[in-house]
Amino acid sequence: MQDINNEPTYGPTAARILMTATRLFMQRGYSAVSINDIVQAADVTKPTLYYHFSDKEELFVLVAIHMLADMHGTMRRVIAEQSDTRGRLIALAKVLLNEPNGDTRMMRHQAREHLSPERQRRLADAFRRYMVEPLRQVMQQGLDNGELTRHSAYDLAMLFLGLMEGFQRQMAPPVAPEHGEMYQAISTDRFSAETLVDLFLYGTAVR
Template sequence: MTVPSVPLAQPAQDSTRARIQLQAARLFVQRGYHGVSMREVAEAVGVTKPALYHHYADKEALFLSMLDGALGGLSRLIELASAQTDLRAQLHTLVEELIASAPEQRVGLQLAGELRHVSPERRAVFEQAYRRVWMGGLTSLFEQAAERGELRLDVPPAGLTRAFLALLYPLVSGVPQPDPHGTARALLAVYLDGATPR
């Protein structure tokens, strides 16, 4: 697991819980799920283990709370995009916000890669929430655009969602793009010109 190339942003709210999440995310990204103990998280935060357990019942609960936070960020992106009036503006807003939050998105992706280490039951709950919030939210944008006549009708909205995510992935994973905004504009132009009716 590689360390993100951009440092994790300091949470706006400097609470103990925010500090725990910041340090735990750093450790999980550096060492992977099994390479981190609650003792190490407590030491990194500067709290005792009992204080850490006061906030999180176990390592799995801490890890999943970070993924829930990342999912909450994706949900906010869908809300921002939904406030726009047409699909082009919605996708432009969504891509610009993803680029602006790329360091956090990279961390979220790296943490999601460790999801296989949590219990199957808890993993299933998170995966269901991810599909509903992120995949479902995007698909809903495409469904509504199709109803407004903004999209061709021979490709199902779920397929358009997967294609859109495939284009977005390089913007928030791996090495930061030298011109992310230019890349995003190009990707959106290619995507929408191929998806809009002729």
């Protein structure tokens, strides 16, 4: 059975396996989780897991797609609550910056390291559908309304995502004790979602 976004839905056993895999992948990362870890934590047998899922790569892809789909739903909801481009971008910035530990970004990074090209393409397609497309539509509406100019809606969407993900990385970078002063995290007290959106829309030049 599949939902309206053409992603499968699951019965209780498959859903439990998927939830367990999600927790383990997020806690340990792809390479540190084995099929044995998943079946033991989910309290199922290997044949049961392989009845529902082809391999660990497939599980990882499905975990990432479900996370992207959840993010997509939240993005759609906050977009609908705003009446102009700046308001929509601020609402989206808050969603993206509050994502726990950059979950979807981390999953995409691990996919590039560990997944086959075919699985990487599938995940990239889901990323474009679930995260880029809502942003592209916001940018296109802004262009149509005269609130934005100069660039394509797709380019603006990718630039905005890059700004949000770059800032999110800097909010809590890995810091070695001896380099603490050199690599200080950026404070959200100085850079709110509103500030970042205004930097995106207006830049830093004096207006």
